Amino acid sequence: MPSNSTVDRAAIVSAARRMLERDGVAGLSMRRLADELGSKPMTLYHHVANKSELLSLVLTDIAAEIEWATPTGSxxxxxxxxxxxxxxxxxxxxxxxxxxxxxxxxxxxxxxxxxxxxxxxxxxxxxxxxxxxxxxxxxxxxxxxxxxxxxxxxxxxxxxxxxxxxxxxxxxxxxxxxxxxxxxxxxxxxxxxxxxxxxxxxxxxxxxxxxxx
The missing domain is CATH 1.10.357 (Tetracycline Repressor; domain 2)
Incomplete structure (x- = not known):
C-alpha cells in the first residue's frame, strides 16, 4: 500500500482503476480510495476535484491503451x-x-x-x-x-x-x-x-x- 508521500495523481488513477475492475463503480468512493492508498480523502482532493473527474481520468488512461481499428473503404x-x-x-x-x-x-x-x-x-x-x-x-x-x-x-x-x-x-x-x-x-x-x-x-x-x- 503506497504511503502518503507517493500519493500523486498517477497513483490515484491507478488505484481507482484497480478498484473499478475489482468492485465496480458502486464500490469506488473517495474515502475507500484513500483507504486503498493508505491516505486521507483530503489528500486526494488536492489532486482530483471529485469522483466525476476521477472517472474521466481513469477512462482517459484506458482509452489511451485501446488500439482502435482504422477502418478502410468508402x-x-x-x-x-x-x-x-x-x-x-x-x-x-x-x-x-x-x-x-x-x-x-x-x-x-x-x-x-x-x-x-x-x-x-x-x-x-x-x-x-x-x-x-x-x-x-x-x-x-x-x-x-x-x-x-x-x-x-x-x-x-x-x-x-x-x-x-x-x-x-x-x-x-x-x-x-x-x-x-x-x-x-x-x-x-x-x-x-x-x-x-x-x-x-x-x-x-x-x-x-x-x-x-
Missing amino acids: PRERMVEIGMDMHHRLSSIAWIVPVLRTGTTVGTPALALADRFLSAALETGMTELRALSLWRSTWYLATSELMWQAELAERPDNEQSWFDKIDPTVVAQVAPTVAGLLPRWPQHSAAFDLRAAITAQIDGTISTPGFAH
Missing part, C-alpha cells in the same frame, strides 16, 4: 465500422455502463473515434452540424445497446421481462399496434442487429434530400 463503410468498433471495445470494460449513465467522458484519446467518424461524414459533403448530429446519434445507439445488454446480464434468470408482465387486454385499449406485436416482441427484440441499425441510421442521413445543407 466514408459510409468507415462510419459503420467505427460505430461497431466503439461498441466492441467499450463492451470489454465491465464497469463502463454505469459511467456512461453518469455522462462522464470516455477520455480524450477516444476522441480519435469521433475525429475519424466526422472526417468520413464530411467527405460525403454533409455539413458540420449534420455530421456531428450523426456522430451523436451513432454514439447513443451503440452505448444504449451496451446499457441494455448489461441490464439483461444482471437480470435474474427467473425475472420476467416487461412484455411478459403486462396485460395485453389493457395495452390493446391504448396501444393496439403494440398489443398485436406483444406475442412476437421477444423474438423481434432478440433479433436486433446493431450493425444493421447503425447502417440504416447512416444511410438514412446520407440519403435524406438536402442532407448537405
Whole structure:
C-alpha cells in the first residue's frame, strides 16, 4: 500500500482503476480510495476535484491503451465500422455502463473515434452540424445497446421481462399496434442487429434530400 508521500495523481488513477475492475463503480468512493492508498480523502482532493473527474481520468488512461481499428473503404463503410468498433471495445470494460449513465467522458484519446467518424461524414459533403448530429446519434445507439445488454446480464434468470408482465387486454385499449406485436416482441427484440441499425441510421442521413445543407 503506497504511503502518503507517493500519493500523486498517477497513483490515484491507478488505484481507482484497480478498484473499478475489482468492485465496480458502486464500490469506488473517495474515502475507500484513500483507504486503498493508505491516505486521507483530503489528500486526494488536492489532486482530483471529485469522483466525476476521477472517472474521466481513469477512462482517459484506458482509452489511451485501446488500439482502435482504422477502418478502410468508402466514408459510409468507415462510419459503420467505427460505430461497431466503439461498441466492441467499450463492451470489454465491465464497469463502463454505469459511467456512461453518469455522462462522464470516455477520455480524450477516444476522441480519435469521433475525429475519424466526422472526417468520413464530411467527405460525403454533409455539413458540420449534420455530421456531428450523426456522430451523436451513432454514439447513443451503440452505448444504449451496451446499457441494455448489461441490464439483461444482471437480470435474474427467473425475472420476467416487461412484455411478459403486462396485460395485453389493457395495452390493446391504448396501444393496439403494440398489443398485436406483444406475442412476437421477444423474438423481434432478440433479433436486433446493431450493425444493421447503425447502417440504416447512416444511410438514412446520407440519403435524406438536402442532407448537405
